[in-house]
Amino acid sequence: MPIRVRMAPSPTGNLHIGTARTTLFNWLFARKHGGEFILRIEDTDVERSHKHYEENIISGLAWLGLHWDGPIYRQTERLATYREHLEKLLASGKAFWCFHTKEELEQEGQEQQARKEAPRHICNHKGQGTRERGQGGIIRLAVDGNSTRKIIFHDIIRGDIEWQERLLGDISLAKDLDTPLYNFAVVIDDMTMQISHVIRGEDHISNTPKQILIYKALGVPLPQFAHLPLILAPDKSKISKRNAAISIDDLRKDYLPETLLNFMGTLGYSYSQEVMSLEEMAKEFELEKVHKSGAVFNSDKLNWLNAQYIRRLSPAQVREVTGVATLPDAAIPLVVQRLERLSDIQQFNFFWERPDYEPGLLVWKEASKESTAGTLEAVREIVQRHASQSLEPLRKSLDELSEQSGGRGNVYWPFRVALSGKQASPDPVEISEVIGMEETIARIEIAIQKLTS
RNA sequence: GGCCCCGUCGUCUAGCCUGGUUAGGACACAAGCUUUUCAAGCUUGGUACAGGGGUUCAAAUCCCCUCGGGGCUGCCA
Numbered sequence: 325m326p327i328r329v330r331m332a333p334s335p336t337g338n339l340h341i342g343t344a345r346t347t348l349f350n351w352l353f354a355r356k357h358g359g360e361f362i363l364r365i366e367d368t369d370v371e372r373s374h375k376h377y378e379e380n381i382i383s384g385l386a387w388l389g390l391h392w393d394g395p396i397y398r399q400t401e402r403l404a405t406y407r408e409h410l411e412k413l414l415a416s417g418k419a420f421w422c423f424h425t426k427e428e429l430e431q432e433g434q435e436q437q438a439r440k441e442a443p444r445h446i447c448n449h450k451g452q453g454t455r456e457r458g459q460g461g462i463i464r465l466a467v468d469g470n471s472t473r474k475i476i477f478h479d480i481i482r483g484d485i486e487w488q489e490r491l492l493g494d495i496s497l498a499k500d501l502d503t504p505l506y507n508f509a510v511v512i513d514d515m516t517m518q519i520s521h522v523i524r525g526e527d528h529i530s531n532t533p534k535q536i537l538i539y540k541a542l543g544v545p546l547p548q549f550a551h552l553p554l555i556l557a558p559d560k561s562k563i564s565k566r567n568a569a570i571s572i573d574d575l576r577k578d579y580l581p582e583t584l585l586n587f588m589g590t591l592g593y594s595y596s597q598e599v600m601s602l603e604e605m606a607k608e609f610e611l612e613k614v615h616k617s618g619a620v621f622n623s624d625k626l627n628w629l630n631a632q633y634i635r636r637l638s639p640a641q642v643r644e645v646t647g648v649a650t651l652p653d654a655a656i657p658l659v660v661q662r663l664e665r666l667s668d669i670q671q672f673n674f675f676w677e678r679p680d681y682e683p684g685l686l687v688w689k690e691a692s693k694e695s696t697a698g699t700l701e702a703v704r705e706i707v708q709r710h711a712s713q714s715l716e717p718l719r720k721s722l723d724e725l726s727e728q729s730g731g732r733g734n735v736y737w738p739f740r741v742a743l744s745g746k747q748a749s750p751d752p753v754e755i756s757e758v759i760g761m762e763e764t765i766a767r768i769e770i771a772i773q774k775l776t777s
Numbered sequence: 778g779g780c781c782c783c784g785u786c787g788u789c790u791a792g793c794c795u796g797g798u799u800a801g802g803a804c805a806c807a808a809g810c811u812u813u814u815c816a817a818g819c820u821u822g823g824u825a826c827a828g829g830g831g832u833u834c835a836a837a838u839c840c841c842c843u844c845g846g847g848g849c850u851g852c853c854a
Contacts, residue, residue, distance in 0.1 A: 334854045369853055426852070433850090442779045443850060462852050482782070491780065499852055506854050530781060530849040553783080553847095560846065587789095590803095594790055598803055615783095615790085618847065622788045625804040631817095662816045671815095688813080726813085736813030748815035 327359025328520045331385075331392075332510065334366040335377035339384035341570040341621060342525065342555045342563045345588040349552055349614070350523050351390045352589070355606035362517060363392035368399045368509050384572040388581045389602060397517070399509050406504040409512055409542065410463060410497065418541040419497055422447045423461040444493025463501075464494040465508075465541055475533040480521075480550040481614045487533040495534045507531055511538040514547055523550045523611070526618070527562065550611050553592045554618045563621070570621055578665035580645060583630040591619040599632055627664040635660050650676040654758040658750045671746065675758055678767065679745025683774035688737035696738045697775040699729055703739050704768045711761055719753050742771035 331347040333339075354361035363385070367373040382396065399406075413419035424432075424447065433443040446469040471489040479485050497508040504512070510531075514522060529551050539546050557563050563570060575584060582601065589595065589605045592615045596608060634642070639656045643649055646669040651659070655675040663669065673679070687696050702725055710718040722739070726732040740752035743764065749755065756764040 332854090336854070366854060372853065422852090429852085437778055437850095440778060460852090464852095479782095485781075487780075496852060503852090505852070510854090525848090526782065527848055528854090531854090533781095551782085556847080558788095562848070590789065592789090594802095598789095617783050619790090620788060622804085624787095625789060628804055658816090732813045734813085738813095740814065744814095746815085750815075751813080 325520050326518075327354060327357040328362065328518055329354050329359065329523055330362040330364050330514070330517065330519050332364040332366045332513070332524075333381050334369065334372075335374060335381060336369065336372040337377055339381040339572040340563060341572065341575070341588065343381070344384065344388060344390075344572055344584070345555055345591060346523070346525055346552055347385060347390050348388075348585060348588050349593075349609075349611075352602075352606050352609040353521065353523060353611055354393075355603075356609045359520070360393040362394060362397065362519070364397040364399070364513060364517070366399050366506070366509065368504055368506065370400070380573070384576075387576065388572070388585060390585075397513070399504070399513065402509075402513070403502050403504075405516060406498065406509060406512055407501045410501050410504070410508075413465070413497070413541060414463065417466070419463050419465050420447070420450050420494075421461045422464045422494065423449070425460075442491040444491065445496075447494045450494070462496055462505075463498045465497050465538060467492050467494050467537060469493070475536055477532060477536060477546070477549055479529075480548060480611050482551060482616055485529065485532070489533075489537070492534060492537065495537060497538070507534050508538060511535050511542070515539070515542065515544050519547050521548045521550060521611075523552065526551045526554050550614070553615055555588075555591055556618045556620045558620060558622070560618070560620060578667050579626065579630050580633045580666075582633050583626065586633075587626045587629055591621070599629065630666075631664045634663050634666075648676060652676070652758055658754055658758070662750070672749075674744040674746065674749070674755070678770070679743075681741065681745035683771075685745070685747060686738045686741045686771055686775060688733045691734055691738075693775045695729075695734075697772050699725070699735055700738055700742060700768055700772050700775070702729075703735060704765055704772075707756065707761065707764055707768065715753055715757060718756075722753070738771065739768070742768050 329350045331343075331350050333343050333347075351361050353359070363382075365378055365381075367378070385392075410419065414421075422445070424445070429445055432445060436443045445464075447464060447466075450466050467489065469490055473489040475487045475489050476484055495507060496505050498504040513519075532549055532551075536546060554562055557570075572584075585602050586600050586605075589600060590598075593609075593613065595605060637645065637660065639651075639653045642656050642660060643651050646666055648669055651669075651672075652675060655672070659669070659672050659675070662672075683693070686700075687693060691699075703722070706718065706721045706725060710721065722735055723732070726735045729735055736752055740749055740755070741747070743749075743752050743755045743759065759767075
């Protein structure tokens with residue numbers, strides 16, 4: 325059987341890290357085995373599904389470079405298929421119309437809980453009703469409430485998982501012939517699309533036995549299952565809209581796609597090296613080696629990884645990803661060594677614009693405004709004198725001045741602040757080389773003015 | 778409450794299957810070197826097998842219990 329996997333997000337929210345990671349693992353598995361990876365939008369819930377979420381998910385996945393094979397499938401475009409199988413199931417008596425009201429269902433559930441039983445609906449008039457008879461109602465799969473059978477399935481990551489069939493109740497399939505519900509639509513889709521491996525989040529483990537019963541009712545073979553551990557929020561709870569899902573949109577502002585891919589790949593998996601490209605991961609990837617326990621999303625390592633990738637960028641790429649088109653080539657090595665998150669580029673604004681700062685920042689330790697102004701005058705003269713020379717003689721002269729003024733801090737600190745306006749920045753001599761002699765002198769003069777006015 | 782899944786440094790993890798390691802790595806952290814600030818780099822350091830019982834000459838590793846965390850419990854996905 326050919327390898328065919330799918331990612332099936334519901335467009336009820338923007339793409340977040342959990343969905344992206346599940347997509348990555350599916351992609352990796354398909355690539356490793358030369359199989360196909362399909363993207364299917366599960367939009368049967370018209371109330372909660374929105375086109376802009378769908379677009380967000382699709383564009384986010386494309387940005388990450390997680391490309392899918394073939395067209396994008398949408399469940400709302402496959403209604404005829406669901407209807408066909410629903411009718412078949414109904415005709416065979418394996419499915420039936422259930423006319424219990426929501427209130428009745430709720431009461432049943434409460435009573436079961438009070439009796440410390442598993443809450444589920446066991447319909448007491450299976451097969452007795454037809455659509456004409458009542459208003460509303462939903463279609464359910466008939467499950468034996470007294471069954472002593474166990475449903476056992478093999479999870480590639482977790483091994484065998486068992487469930488008591490009788491605890492499942494009559495599984496809801498569809499609100500009506502044209503409105504399928506999740507478990508049913510998934511099974512029909514995975515079956516007709518010939519999915520070989522269902523690789524999804526751990527939160528779907530409890531749906532699996534229900535889906536297995538549907539497969540059996542349909543009389544079709546099961547795919548293989550693999551349930552990935554969840555990515556956890558810092559408080560170890562499931563990442564969701566509630567605890568401010570970590571959205572790819574937000575992450576895009578600070579991280580490179582390579583970084584995110586590499587990072588997500590190591591959440592729940594261990595590769596031979598820390599820094600891995602998509603292709604390198606695909607080569608090593610083995611579903612059996614995916615971990616069982618959830619992984620907390622922690623941005624320390626993410627930042628570090630991003631720094632590794634940023635350093636490999638060409639000057640043109642750095643300008644592109646930071647959005648600073650005016651960043652000079654000469655500044656790139658200086659910036660790249662200090663940049664972890666893309667949006668932090670603003671800390672280096674002095675490379676493309678004159679800095680703004682408080683005069684007091686120019687004064688080093690015990691020095692005074694007056695002495696600092698004097699030092700800067702001397703620095704300006706030295707800079708002017710070395711107008712067309714290389715860096716080393718300039719540095720040497722500055723060092724000599726330092727000796728006279730009682731330490732390098734007295735010279736380099738105000739010089740650096742004059743050029744950068746920051747308390748932390750690269751070496752002033754290097755900055756002056758980037759911005760040029762003229763600009764360097766102009767900034768020194770501005771600094772002197774600030775000190776003397 | 779019921780069912781299911783999981784449990785190695787702060788975090789991501791190697792090791793577990795096929796018992797014998799000074800329990801390894803990365804990030805983060807601390808200290809030192811360097812030093813005009815920051816970053817980078819180099820050196821060094823601390824921190825973990827959830828707990829308790831077994832089995833065994835020997836247990837992170839095998840078995841049981843407890844505890845802890847998580848997921849599901851919809852006419853959502």
